[in-house]
Amino acid sequence: MVSEIGRFLGRKWKCERCGQEHFVPTKWTNISRNSLSSLPNLVNQDKGGQFAVVVSDEVTWKVAGEKVANSLKGAGWQVNEILLPLPLHATDEAAKKLLNLYPSNVSLAFAVGSGTINDLVKWVATQLKVPYIAIPTAASMNGYTSPISALLIQGFKRTQPCQPPEGVLTEPEIVASAPQEMTAAGYADLMSKTVADVDWQISNLLWGEHYCPLPRKLVAEADDWLQNRLTDLSRNEPEAVSGLLEALLLSGIGMTIAGSSTPSSGAEHLISHWLEMKAISEGKEPALHGLQVGIGTLVALTVYEMLLETEPSDWRPTENELLNPDERKTEFESRYGAIAERVLSEFSAKWLSRERANEARQRLKENWERIREIVTSTWVTPEVHRQRLTTIKAATHPKEIGASVDELYEAILHAREIRRRWTVLDTAYLVGLLPDQVDQILKRCGWA
Template identity: 50%
Template sequence: MKVTATDYLGRRWRCAACGQARSVPTRWVEVAEGVLAHLPDTIPADATPLVVADEIAWEVAVRTVAHLLQSACPSVRTVVLPIALHATDKTAEFLMERLSTDITTALAVGSGAVNDVVKWGATQRAVPYITVPTAASVNGYTSPIAALTVDGVKGTLPCHPPIGVLAEPRTVASAPLAMTAAGYADLDWQVAHRLWDEPYCPLPRRLIAFADAWSLDHLRKLAASGQKAVAELLLALIAAGIGMTIAGSSAPSSGGEHLISHWLDIQADRRGRSPALRWAAGWRRNACGVGALRTLAGD
């Protein structure tokens, strides 16, 4: 029987393979045309949701999201982050000021940086959040971590995954081709398990192996930015994020290549390179690719 990430949505169980207690807080994932129309059904009418996006995502999707919610939740609020958004402690603090005590649900509309900032802020405020990806660019949408730059040093912080994911293929496929890329690395986890007794579970590995294999098999279709291929890539990335949630860390899908990527980010910041230009050009994914090659090359 084929096991997919969606089989574990909203579940708690004890893993038969490793014996550890596992859970997936994300309850639902919908990737199809028209799914944003389901948003009002996911939030109570008396709720006060906060919709967060950058300027690019605002033009693509947030007007639709806010409009849909307005009919069901008249108290909906919006925050538009600068186009030069970078996931830093300062950006997170800016958002925290707007996640007031009466906000009941946060919605992250955008790609990786927006999702990381909202994920961290929602976790700090103990507010559930929903992610609406606008690009198939990262595997962190459903992961239990957020990548933030704090005091000039980039790293990952533990966070709560979203309660749900909604994405429309047409919107996701319209993202720049440079963003429709993803790199996966899992070798570090197995090495850490064998050398330093890092807890290891084969279930997340199987879920992420599916994402790896799918990406390799559909590379040409992704280059053409076909809606179906990009939507399936997003589902593969979501599966990878759920695999990380099951493992309780980024280890199944992130290793030394991400540390190299973070180091390159820090060096670029110190040299005054524009975060907006780096992200628009798919900087982080390319940096992870370079990191993966360097990790595999060894000395």
């Protein structure tokens, strides 16, 4: 155990720093040997042995789904097994299909799998108000305990508020039997906070967005523990992988506390979502989410590094930035096709007129010392990040996630358009670092 996760669960508590009250609906987690056989005892307390649905895919059924179903049946539960075919994507279509597969009298669902299955079951659970238990089969992402589901809605990636699981249960041997690249992806997803938390703090300074330091504090202890076990993670050793899973669960709880994905999702996630949308629109299989995030984090940290080298007196945006989004309709249509209108609506929400951009630069200037301090005390340097990715065998070059350098070029320029959240990519445009320096960013990342 890397920390006492239990103290955060199933209760309301108040942040001393930001003063807000937070509630974490997930009541328990259990990552221990042979825990699947004690599953009925854990869920029986308030459910009384009723009708369960076990959702898995062809792979996760063999890894844990069958065991979950048998364990419940042995305790007198009625069990309906839903086996989803592969390849499986978290799309609105797949989510609606799953919803229609649920029997009408189901009282509890089990999501046996990793990212995609959890996003789908979490969404259905919220629509039907049927609680669910997450059974992670890999330490591959931090969404198990988060309050959102990330779905591609007709080709456009959206995160929607959803109910987190009632409980999380798995065994160290199960998560350590996942392919090592899933462990690498999980670690890279966890590391997104080195960017996301800075993005969030800067948005707080610039726009007064509510900021809470707790999500970061929550993961800090687990993070220290993991730093000494990167080689173990590269070998998928059960103790290290379950420690990583615990850190990922804490990261998800951090999002629940914040009420959104903000603590763990900044510029690096926009780059990941952008690449994923592009891959799926071209009929390609996207790389693992966390591996994309690892690449996105390298970009974002590099942009921060370059931002710190700028002088406020040199800041000015390019004229194109000042064009009203309405005047850029054709540009967005040619870039995004069918989803252009939805992207433009997100982008318009954070677009700044000449006057507001000047005010924002002024605020940035006034807070410049503070911002330097925030960046350097929160992030890691791009070099350290790259080193960590290498050690755990995660991707460090776009080609390892099936993307070309040209696609990264496009993602750096445009990923910020798909979501209204303020990130370092917007700050870079605000001061004129982008679009001019995109080649330099790629060069520093070692890709051009």
